[in-house]
Amino acid sequence: MRSTFRCGYSADTEMASKLTDAVVKALPVPAKGSRIFYDLGVKGFGIRITSAGARAFILNYRTRLGRERRFTIGSFPDWKTGGARMEAVELKRQIDRGGDPLGDIVASRAAPTVADLCARFESEYLPRKRPSTQTTYRQQIAAEIIPALGRLKVANVAFADIDGVHRAITKRGRPYRANRVLALLSRIFTMAVRWHMRPDNPCKGIERNQEHKRRRYLSADELTRLIRALDEYGDQQSADIIRLLLLTGARRGEALQARWDDFDLASGTWRKPGATTKQKTEHEVPLSGAAVHLLTGLRQRVPRHEEWLFPAADGSAPPRRERRMGEHL
Secondary structure, three states: OEOOOOOOOOOEEEEOOOOOHHHHHHOOOOOOOEEEEEOOOOOOEEEEEEOOOOEEEEEEEEOOOOOEEEEEEEEEOOOOHHHHHHHHHHHHHHHHOOOOHHHHHHHHHHOOEHHHHHHHHHHHHHHHOOHHHHHHHHHHHHHHHHHHHOOOEHHHOOHHHHHHHHHHHHHOOOHHHHHHHHHHHHHHHHHHHHOOOOOOOOOOOOOOOOOOOOOOOOOHHHHHHHHHHHHHOOOHHHHHHHHHHHHHOOOHHHHHOOEHHHEEOOOOEEEEOOOOOOOOOOEEEEOOHHHHHHHHHHHHHOOOOOOEOOOOOOOOOOOOOOOOOHHHO
């Protein structure tokens, strides 16, 4: 008896008697393509046999919306006929309740991965952060998060997965970095919750490594060597940036983005705009005599119309870059 149900396949199909392991094993191999032999006991349940001799149990069904589906239960003899028939019965119960087993698999395959989530995080969330923060986050994502979690589905990431990343970085002797990556992961999954990609944040409850505040001051000998290196360094603008940092305790970004209008050398003050400070609020600090002396010398060497304290070579806004001089010290 021939079945008219094709479900998108051109292979021949034919009805068989009730399937058993012996019957399935004895069914003929088609000369080409594939053939499906259906079971008389469970509607839509059958065995598909290919010309290569592969045998797999299938279930044909219709969703409540009328869409035809063919679900592959598993290969014979890994699946015995009795077990496959029981699985088909259970699948039909799910379908009767409105389920769609194959649709669930398709949706799962299309579900976003952690790599997809990170890409969205970088494109939609990071642009609102400082350039230095963007650089740090992108580096941590590329070096730590994507290699460890990138292929996982966002919805399937568990506490143990995040904890494993934190522990692995810690075991490499980087406990502080492990904490920073954990904090970034928490922020990423907070956004995943906001974007309705999962209902909760798997980072919650993970114990961070204990951190100790570090204070490090240059010794007199180190300070002497640094001053000598600055005097001998070929790029004196970089040297002046470091001198200003030493004399004011400012952050690198604050110095690089400083404008002459921010300084009142007569009163010895520096007004830092909120855009350059860590707290994102305007902050006015007093300048030491040495700092005023350094700035006065710089002011005398640049055109009066110059806007930036440390402009780029073409006079434009200074690039937000890190200047390294450790090899000279």
